[in-house]
Amino acid sequence: MTFSDEEQSLAFEMKRTKRNVLTFFLCIGLLIIGILGYGIYWAFFDMNRLPTGSFLDQSSSPNGTYTIKAYLTNGGATTGYALRAELIFNNNAQKTKNIYWNDREENVHILWIDEDTVQINGHELELPHEKFDFRRNR
Template identity: 60%
Template sequence: MTIGIVGLLFVGLLGYGVYWAFFDMNRLPTGEYLTEESSPDGKYTLKAYVANGGATTSYTIRGELNFNQKNKKPKNVYWNNKEDGADIKWLDNETVIINGHSLDVPKDKFDFRNQ
């Protein structure tokens, strides 16, 4: 019984470590500022950054959601590779389209690694 619990704990910690090292959107590279667009009601601002991974990888776009009316930390909501520009359009106060990907903010995220 104890060996099973220790084994399960080890596998859980290993799984979290892999997620943290390779898939956690809070660990994305900052990149260079490209553009930003605010929601129609001014509650959110989506800022786009381009990250250059070097000669062996393509450019990626990182979208950061900023909360204008609350004292909250910005949240990464968009990460896509093989892009070097950001086309941001707000459909309404909580729906934004980034390079053709629709997100219902603040709950949705797009990460090409999960597609």
């Protein structure tokens, strides 16, 4: 049994159409998963969305390159206090960034080990890249 050229062409066109439709739906699915994943990260884990809080203390590095400001945040009736610390770059125009977030803390103790290493309430951080977030470090 042999197929004519027209039948073979029609079969090839159907396979190609099925492949294109499958590729389209796969791309749409991946896009939706990506948007949902980023939305969950943004809503629950992005340190730039932390509450501001009330100022507690600040400390500058030995050479004055960095300043760390600590804030106490009150989560309301359902959660306890939390401590947030932000890193300020004194010598350049880099944006301030949150480097410390821990729940169930009301006091802060900032100890500079050297110009790029700080210890906040027992958690040692290498600046400017390391962060401590209790939600990730359990």
